Amino acid sequence: MHKRYPSLQAMQAFLQAAGTGSFTAAAKRLDLTHGAISQQIRTLEDHVGQPLFARQGGRVQLTDAGQLFASGLAEGFAQIDRSLAAIKQPRVPRQLLLDIDPELSQSWLIPRLDVLGRALPDHQIVITSASRAHGLDTQRFDLALRYGYGEWGDFPSVQLCDDQVLAVGAPSLLRAHRVSQDLTPEKLMTLPLLNYTKRSWVLWLEAAGLLPVEPSAQAVFDDASNLMAAAAQGLGVCLVRRLLAADALADGRLVQLTQVTIPTRYNCYVIWPQDRADKVEPAVRALREAAASTLT
Numbered sequence: 082m083h084k085r086y087p088s089l090q091a092m093q094a095f096l097q098a099a100g101t102g103s104f105t106a107a108a109k110r111l112d113l114t115h116g117a118i119s120q121q122i123r124t125l126e127d128h129v130g131q132p133l134f135a136r137q138g139g140r141v142q143l144t145d146a147g148q149l150f151a152s153g154l155a156e157g158f159a160q161i162d163r164s165l166a167a168i169k170q171p172r173v174p175r176q177l178l179l180d181i182d183p184e185l186s187q188s189w190l191i192p193r194l195d196v197l198g199r200a201l202p203d204h205q206i207v208i209t210s211a212s213r214a215h216g217l218d219t220q221r222f223d224l225a226l227r228y229g230y231g232e233w234g235d236f237p238s239v240q241l242c243d244d245q246v247l248a249v250g251a252p253s254l255l256r257a258h259r260v261s262q263d264l265t266p267e268k269l270m271t272l273p274l275l276n277y278t279k280r281s282w283v284l285w286l287e288a289a290g291l292l293p294v295e296p297s298a299q300a301v302f303d304d305a306s307n308l309m310a311a312a313a314q315g316l317g318v319c320l321v322r323r324l325l326a327a328d329a330l331a332d333g334r335l336v337q338l339t340q341v342t343i344p345t346r347y348n349c350y351v352i353w354p355q356d357r358a359d360k361v362e363p364a365v366r367a368l369r370e371a372a373a374s375t376l377t
Contacts, residue, residue, distance in 0.1 A: 087128045092154055094121035095133065099151045102140055175204045177364060180222035183210040184305040185349060188325040190226075193371045200367035224361045225352045226368070233352050239365065241349040242372035244324050245342045246285065249335040253315035264338050266291055273317035276301040277308050279347075280320055289341045309335065324349075327375045 097107035097118075104118045111118070126133050133147035143151060177197070181190060186208065197206050209221065226241065227233075248269060255262060258272055266289035276282070276298035283293045299317050302308040305325055312319045313334040322345060329335040351368055353361045 087125050088121075091121040091125045091128075092158075094118050095125050095147075096151065096154060096158070098122060098134065098141060099143055099147065102142065104141060176207050176223075177201055177204045177361070178207050178209070178221065178223045179364075180209050180225040180227075182226055182228055182349070184325065185226055185228075186210055187306040188309065189327070189372075189375065192328060193375075196367045196371045197364055200363040223353060223357050224364055226349055227352060228347055228349050230347065231350060233350065235355065236352045237355060237358060238350045238352040239369070241351055241369060242324060242376060244322050244345040244348065244376070246280070246320050246345055247323055247326070247342045248285065248318055248320055248338045249309075249312060249326055249330070250318040250338050251313050251315040251334065252336060254312075254317070255336070255338075257315060262336050262338065263340070266339055266341055269318060269339050270296065274298045275308055275311055275317040275319040277305060277319065277321075278303045282320065284343050285320055285341065288343045289339075324372060324375055 094107060094111060094113070094117075097110050098104050101107050101110070104122070105115050107113075108115045108118045122134065129146070129150070131146050132144055133150060134141040135144055179197070190208075194206065231238065231240065250272065254272065260268060260272075266286075270291065274282075274296055278301060282296055286296075287293045300311060302311065305321060308319050309321055309326060309329060311317065312321075313329060318338060323330075323342075326335055330337065351365050353365070
């Protein structure tokens, strides 16, 4: 059903009167008569069903309803201005809508965003980060990077890379506990531990030949980026994907504490709608090459 809105002229008259506190001043700004401004405001008030101004002599003051409307309307006009300015550009850029797991974006993609620019030089990369609970919606992305087990329904997909989980900590943690970098698993488990809500220590403990019982932790995080940030501050040891920790390991903020690693079972996949395969193919190839280079 078609929705009826007040005229733009009436809303502009309202904003001018609200800003100046005077119908006369608003009329001068819009090159109209005082009567024309009054009529526009009356039309607007009839539409909303309540007064927007309290008249006091030659001045007018916004009612509570008027104040609420003025704040929202000003932002609405600002958004119209931004939209018009965007399409008045000589050339509206083509876009690649990339939806990416927030942890992967923060810890890995952003420093490598130029690989997408080189793969799609005529595109603007628009990055969104949907929550894990958000389903795949073809209206929201051309390409998505999500963690899962590879079951994405009708969406074509490819695994980003083979990865592994390793135990890491900060050099400052080693110094504080007077231990060297290449620890035995037994010694590592005597250090403060940091847990991640989506990963258990049990599989790593089994691989290390230790009793597979979940240990207590000094702190628990639901975001891997925050987990690694805490570890880099020397707060404890954590288990993390090598891909996410690669930059911190390369610049020395984190070090691998033992040679025990385990393969990842819950992996990152590149996903796209079927009708956008040709569009995203260069980006898919560039992302996989960047991941492989990171892990080399």
